[in-house]
């Protein structure tokens with residue numbers, strides 16, 4: 155006999171947003187998918203694949219944006235409102251698969267993911283299981299952990315396991331709906347708030363601590379284990395590390411959650427930047443005198459993929475004042491700066507023309523407003539979304555929208571050859587895999603912007619205290635997981 159198929163809804167609003175960035179994320183920043191297009195987002199839900207047998211997946215709405223500044227209230231209400239409306243008419247659901255980041259900030263609100271999940275819970279009722287997949291840079295408040303039935307996150311930073319994590323959240327949900335019963339969760343926060351650039355799983359101690367997750371997950375009585383680093387550029391009480399171990403054996407999950415949390419705390423003062431750091435001037439000096447080519451420098455304070463505005467012009471201004479960059483035979487690529495007006499000016503002028511523009515510093519004026527630049531239009535991409543302005547050996551990419559530069563094709567599409575360049579300066583934190591593989595050497599420049607790595611300079615007022623590293627001499631906390 156064939157049992158009734160399970161019905162599982164899919165929904166989520168995914169963004170990482172810095173409350174220290176003057177950028178505002180609006181509906182135009184989100185890519186919204188619904189229906190078949192949303193279903194097609196998940197390769198593991200391709201018809202005929204194992205997870206579709208006996209399951210009707212009900213795509214509601216998913217919205218994802220490049221990280222940015224806080225989301226406007228109107229945008230959140232529009233997206234969440236549509237999800238809630240779809241849930242009202244979706245019919246009875248056995249489960250909901252929630253695909254989000256966990257570090258969204260909405261202007262005027264706190265712990266928005268907990269509020270969002272509570273809204274779903276209210277509509278689907280107490281018996282529907284809710285399973286969330288998160289980024290390890292999300293935050294897990296008690297309220298969020300309590301409302302969800304299953305919650306997991308990435309185990310790698312850079313996030314090479316993002317799709318495995320989503321699949322695991324979906325798989326665990328289906329398995330639990332089949333076996334019946336609500337799993338238990340051991341939840342504990344760890345009062346440590348560090349940037350992702352210090353907690354990459356490429357190196358210890360994060361590498362070693364995250365390796366323990368697989369070990370815990372394999373234990374009898376455990377369904378899933380997860381450690382969140384949390385998100386350092388939002389000023390909310392929930393922003394800190396957290397551990398959740400899910401399973402049926404309350405004793406084992408409590409003990410293992412404590413073991414993971416203690417391991418994280420024990421390493422709190424051992425986390426180091428994933429690459430050597432320095433001021434921009436120090437990094438450029440070392441890059442210029444090195445023979446390693448291409449030499450990458452992260453312009454880390456305005457990393458748009460962590461929430462920076464992407465138009466902070468401080469670094470560009472500094473590069474333009476360095477004879478080593480503008481008056482030598484070196485080729486330097488700068489990726490990138492957002493400025494739709496300047497992009498339009500360059501497109502109007504055409505390739506080969508010389509333009510004089512005021513570039514960047516219009517969203518995040520920061521310590522440096524728009525920079526005066528006279529340069530030649532070296533390239534225009536076919537979609538009109540980006541141009542290259544060249545002056546001396548410096549090639550500056552200017553874009554109409556905030557855009558990550560993570561792939562070699564992001565450069566080659568513009569006719570640039572990063573492998574042949576001497577220096578490549580990118581608004582990024584840790585290098586994503588393709589750039590990491592390409593870089594002969596790499597330094598992380600500590601620069602100003604909405605995701606400044608100097609956390610103590612940002613002025614957090616609402617995070618829980620004491621918190622490492624804000625209270626460097628804090629006493630050792632007693633970490634006691636709660637069963638939720």
Ligand SMILES: [Zn+2]
Nearest residue numbers: 289290291313
């Ligand atoms: Zn992340």
